[in-house]
Amino acid sequence: MEIQEKVSFNGKNGFHARPAGIFSKKAKTYSSSITLVKAGETPKEADGKKLIQLMKMDIKDTDELYIIANGDDAKEACAELKELMKGLS
Amino acid sequence: MCRIKGIDEGAELVMFFDKKILIEVCAPCAGKVVYLDNVPDPAFAERMVGDGVAIEPSEGKFYSPIEGQLEHLFNTKHAFSVSHGIAEILVHVGIESLKLEGEGFTVVKEMEEGTELTKNELLMEVDLATLKEKLPSLNTPVLIANYDDVQDFKVLVAEGSEVAAGDKIFQFSIRKK
Structure with missing residues (x-):
């Protein structure tokens, strides 16, 4: 199962x-x-x-970021990493 | 892998020898050894970034801790990593040194990603006075970033001991491909 989530980072x-x-x-x-992707001109x-x-x-x-998880626990991974990422600085 | 024919007819004894390479990591600068537990930044003290030891530098010259390739030099020059095979060694000069945005750091070795470095080669000069004034600590963690990929990790120096640049501070082994 592959899940993709847009994430934000505020640090x-x-x-x-x-x-x-x-x-x-x-x-x-x-x-x-788990893959972290930075979108934009130079992805x-x-x-x-x-x-x-x-x-x-x-x-x-300010970067546009995505997490792509692929595997059995992709759903949890995406949700939890998204939440974690939000709080990092 | 080494395959040996067994003594009994038809029996086969297959032996796998661990092919390991020992990597010794050197102090990137002269100074005093600080164990990670005592580094005033939880990211390092709690091994979030990797395992290793820190040095409180007494001189501003910083050298490559291993023979390998430059993996990454941060834009802000405050940290760099050198890889050898799968092992990635990160040197983070000072705590919260990112905020200096390069102030106080002079890279003396012309290098880019992939540049071959010899052990104990001079890479940068750091103005310790500037860092001391502006940072909470000069502690310089030297870490194996991908700790999970290595074995037999061992610290070789005592807390508080003085080391010269190039002295062995920790070692580990990686599997030979």
Whole structure:
């Protein structure tokens, strides 16, 4: 099962070590694959379970972001990561 | 994998030898060892970013902690990662140093993603006085970011001990492909 969710990130300092660390740690708890996608002129994507890949995306709070989860627990993963992402800074 | 014919006729003994590579991570700067538990940022203290040790730098010269490739240098220069095989080592200079937006950081090695780095090669010079004035802590976590992918992780230095840049601070092994 593949689920896609639009998510928002409000951290003014970007998706740096702390938020990316928290996100990837949570993402690893799901059996589904987790991909974080940044839309826009230069779209980027990263494996949501890989910290450095996430940090390399250089995400800003203004970016249009999507989580794509694929697997048995995709639904929970998307919903919970969306909620987590909202609170990160 | 090594396959050995068994003693009994028809019996086959299959042996798998673990092919591991030991990776020793060096202090990227001179200074005092601080265990992650004592770093004043829960993201590091609670291993959210990875496992390793921190150094409270006494000198502003920062070197590559391992031989490998530059994985990422942040726009704000406050952190960089070097990869060796699957292992990704992150050096985060100072706590909340992102806010400096590059102030106080001078990259001396011309490098981009994929640039080969030798162990203990000088990468950047940091104005510790500026950082000290503006940051809550100079603690510099040196971490294996993908901790879950490695084995036999071991810290090699004692809390509070002084290290020189290039001294081994922790080690782990990865599986050889």
